[in-house]
Amino acid sequence: MSPPIRFEMRRRTFLAGTASAVVATNIPWSARAQAVSGEAAAPVGPEQTTVTLDVNGEPRRLVVDNRTTLLDVLREHLRLTGTKKGCDHGQCGACTVSVNGERINACLSLAVMHEGDEVTTIEGVGTAERLDPMQQAFLDHDGFQCGYCTPGQICSAKAVLQEIQDGVPSHVTGDLTARIEATEAEIRERMSGNICRCGAYSNILHAITQVAEDGA
Ligand code: FES
Ligand code: FES
Structure with a gap:
């Protein structure tokens, strides 16, 4: 095999791979079958997979390297940098995001494991015009300083209150037969996986407690 031919094959493969790797489009569910057959949307090798996700209520289909985390798909492919x-x-x-x-933790999960899953990111929690009660509570109680941890804190906080409401026990739950309350101990324990380098913990606790008391 001569060097020029080998270069051409590699170049073609590279271009196809590059095109498919960046394909990330909004496509109605009904149009998926057609779209998947498109050349630019097809995996170029066993190391790539077509994945369909429902992100913040919108169907998204993309071709990803099998090693791509859900976090990188959200941030790098779908530009959801919240x-x-x-x-x-x-x-x-x-x-932290919500899946089904x-x-x-989106950094610990491969995107290919989420075929058909419903993913909610901070962009799907609320908007600047219509804040979710948890977002409003974080504002009201100054539950942040630099704000870098805040999207994860808010996504986690919403899930925490839902877990308590659903009766899911934690390590600090005493009586497993009684109704679980959103106590300070329960909230602190359940939020312990969300680190805040600014140390806004007390205000974050106040915000979550406020939402729990409001029953929002
Ligand atoms: S970035 Fe996922 S847990 Fe830190
Ligand atoms: S507000 Fe800065 S890391 Fe939490």
Whole structure:
């Protein structure tokens, strides 16, 4: 094989791979079958997979390297940069999002594991014009300083109150037969996976307690 031919094959493969790697479009569910057959939307090798996600209520389809985390798909492919990358190792909670109603660390989860899943990021929680009660409470109680951890804190806080409401016990739950209350101990324990380097913990606690008391 001569060097020029080998170069041409590599170049073609590279271009196809580059095009497909950046494909991330809003496509109605009904149009998916057609779209998936498109050349630019097809995986170029076994290391790539087509994934369909429902992100903040919108169907999104993209071709990703199998090793791509959900966090990188959200931030780098879908440009939803509200979800933050802090440690990228499951230690800070900055990347917390909701998947099918449960909070997860998006940095610890591969995108290909979420075919068909419903993902809610901070962009889907509320807007500047219509804040979610938890977002408003964080504002009212100064539950942040630099704000970097805040999207993860808010996504986690909403899930915490839902978990308490659903009767999911934590390590500090005493009586497993009684109704679980949103006490300071319960909230602190359940939010312990969300680190705030600014140390806004007391105000974050006040914000979450406020939402719990309001029953919002
Ligand atoms: S970035 Fe995911 S836990 Fe820190
Ligand atoms: S507000 Fe700065 S890290 Fe939490």
